[in-house]
Amino acid sequence: MSDEIRKDQSPVGDDALAYVNSFLTKDEKAEIALEVQLMKELTAARKEKKMTQKQLGELCGLPQSAIARIEKGENSPSIATVTKVLSVLGKRLYIGDIA
Numbered sequence: 294m295s296d297e298i299r300k301d302q303s304p305v306g307d308d309a310l311a312y313v314n315s316f317l318t319k320d321e322k323a324e325i326a327l328e329v330q331l332m333k334e335l336t337a338a339r340k341e342k343k344m345t346q347k348q349l350g351e352l353c354g355l356p357q358s359a360i361a362r363i364e365k366g367e368n369s370p371s372i373a374t375v376t377k378v379l380s381v382l383g384k385r386l387y388i389g390d391i392a
Contacts, residue, residue: 328366328369329366331375332363332364332365332366334384335363335364335375335378335379335382336364338379338382338383338384339360339364339382342382342383344382345357346360346361346364347360349378349381349382352381353374353377353378353381354377355374355378360378363378372386
């Protein structure tokens with residue numbers, strides 16, 4: 294078996310992920326999915342504008358490290374911080390019905 298890990302494969306294995314996932318409630322899973330989607334959208338919007346984390350941080354009044362932590366999901370920014378970052382990126386937060 295190859296030591297190489299496919300992009301779509303977890304390094305801890307599917308069994309371990311399923312085990313951890315079994316402890317999460319439906320609401321917790323939905324919250325995590327929302328946070329991951331937000332991180333992806335913020336990162337994509339920044340890259341679309343061809344901005345570095347440092348440049349975005351300067352425009353938002355945040356250190357580059359704060360932008361990096363938001364993009365990595367290492368902290369949960371306030372709504373005020375999220376809307377400030379989105380505004381600088383020319384985006385806005387939309388809240389709608391869940392499909």
